[in-house]
Amino acid sequence: KTLAELGDLRGKRVLVRSDLNVPLDGQTITDDGRIRASLPTITQLTQAGARVVVCAHLGRPKGAPDPQFSLAPVAARLGELLGTDVAFADDTVGESARSTVEALQDGQVALLENLRFNPGETSKDEAERGAFADQLAQLADAYVSDGFGVVHRAQASVYDIATRLPAAMGGLVQTEVDVLQRLTSDPERPYAVVLGGAKVSDKLGVIDNLLGTADRLLIGGGMVFTFLKAQGHEVGKSLLEEDQLATVTEYLERAERDGVEIILPTDVVAATEFSADAEHEVVAADAIPADRMGLDIGPDSAKHFADKLADCRTVFWNGPMGAFEMAPYASGTETVARALVEATKGGALTVVGGGDSAAAVRQLGFADSDFGHISTGGGASLEYLEGKELPGLSVFDGEEG
Numbered sequence: 434k435t436l437a438e439l440g441d442l443r444g445k446r447v448l449v450r451s452d453l454n455v456p457l458d459g460q461t462i463t464d465d466g467r468i469r470a471s472l473p474t475i476t477q478l479t480q481a482g483a484r485v486v487v488c489a490h491l492g493r494p495k496g497a498p499d500p501q502f503s504l505a506p507v508a509a510r511l512g513e514l515l516g517t518d519v520a521f522a523d524d525t526v527g528e529s530a531r532s533t534v535e536a537l538q539d540g541q542v543a544l545l546e547n548l549r550f551n552p553g554e555t556s557k558d559e560a561e562r563g564a565f566a567d568q569l570a571q572l573a574d575a576y577v578s579d580g581f582g583v584v585h586r587a588q589a590s591v592y593d594i595a596t597r598l599p600a601a602m603g604g605l606v607q608t609e610v611d612v613l614q615r616l617t618s619d620p621e622r623p624y625a626v627v628l629g630g631a632k633v634s635d636k637l638g639v640i641d642n643l644l645g646t647a648d649r650l651l652i653g654g655g656m657v658f659t660f661l662k663a664q665g666h667e668v669g670k671s672l673l674e675e676d677q678l679a680t681v682t683e684y685l686e687r688a689e690r691d692g693v694e695i696i697l698p699t700d701v702v703a704a705t706e707f708s709a710d711a712e713h714e715v716v717a718a719d720a721i722p723a724d725r726m727g728l729d730i731g732p733d734s735a736k737h738f739a740d741k742l743a744d745c746r747t748v749f750w751n752g753p754m755g756a757f758e759m760a761p762y763a764s765g766t767e768t769v770a771r772a773l774v775e776a777t778k779g780g781a782l783t784v785v786g787g788g789d790s791a792a793a794v795r796q797l798g799f800a801d802s803d804f805g806h807i808s809t810g811g812g813a814s815l816e817y818l819e820g821k822e823l824p825g826l827s828v829f830d831g832e833e834g
């Protein structure tokens with residue numbers, strides 16, 4: 434259901450669930466990509482004369498107010514980007530929220546405090562979640578789901594609320610789903626997926642599914658050392674998930690049998706410790722010294738990865754190739770990003786998925802427009818590619834509101 438189907442919204446209170454879970458350094462927002470991505474839907478609603486009540490989470494507080502997870506800095510940034518005042522309620526469904534919403538005029542915007550300050554938001558108990566969704570529903574006449582990054586969460590503001598109010602998907606969720614659909618149903622080939630990030634255990638489901646759809650899997654980041662170990666190499670002090678070795682071995686065998694190319698680094702940047710100042714050198718991936726840890730893919734591997742992406746028509750990338758936030762270990766991620774930019778120029782569909790990867794490409798100086806699409810969803814885009822049912826999307830199939 435689209436916004437247009439909600440009818441005339443002038444004077445109506447519209448609750449918008451956005452994903453404003455941005456990285457913070459103290460009170461400073463270090464990447465405002467998710468806030469920017471939420472603007473079109475909010476603006477569409479204000480222009481329609483709605484009274485817009487934005488709700489969102491930040492981090493993972495434990496169901497109670499915790500100042501370090503306050504959305505106050507996000508309200509300020511949202512106001513700057515919208516070019517208008519954003520009223521900030523310092524609770525979610527309490528007196529402050531009620532009076533803030535009541536004071537809204539047509540076309541004005543408010544942001545509620547972090548939804549996860551309430552235990553009902555993330556509760557596994559349906560009744561507790563439902564009770565919180567009921568309180569949220571009292572603040573609005575209609576609901577718009579625009580937080581793609583949370584559609585994989587069966588949470589009160591994502592799932593339960595959509596059954597309690599007239600509800601629609603916002604443009605951001607629709608765009609994200611349209612793009613990811615192009616990756617899952619008949620992607621243009623060759624189709625390559627680049628996976629990185631720290632933990633292979635976060636990516637098992639998606640690798641399992643991609644072995645049936647992708648032509649090439651390029652693997653870097655901390656997770657690659659479990660692959661190298663599964664191939665019989667020593668990985669020194671690098672990240673290793675011993676308990677995943679059997680699964681990874683099975684993936685390598687399956688890939689070989691089914692003709693899916695798995696491309697692993699042949700060299701790595703190995704450091705004495707996890708620090709920008711640590712002594713580091715490039716070593717062969719099968720000769721990592723016992724006292725070193727791999728913190729980036731090496732230059733030969735980065736070049737090989739770029740070559741493997743050059744002729745691709747579809748590329749999905751999730752997870753940095755190394756500890757890119759420290760300059761000595763950023764070049765693998767940078768080379769892969771550049772390869773995606775080149776592929777984009779050549780007409781390939783390139784999708785960067787995930788908060789970390791999106792932050793990485795921006796931190797390295799790339800623009801969003803250098804890529805086909807930068808997804809606002811990390812876990813959500815992976816679960817979509819995994820073929821899982823996402824509660825925040827499926828609720829619209831059987832919507833009652």
Ligand code: 3PG
Pocket residue numbers: 452454492493582583586788810811812813
């Ligand atoms: C994300 O950062 O991927 C989303 O905002 C979801 O956050 P969560 O993993 O804490 O639910």
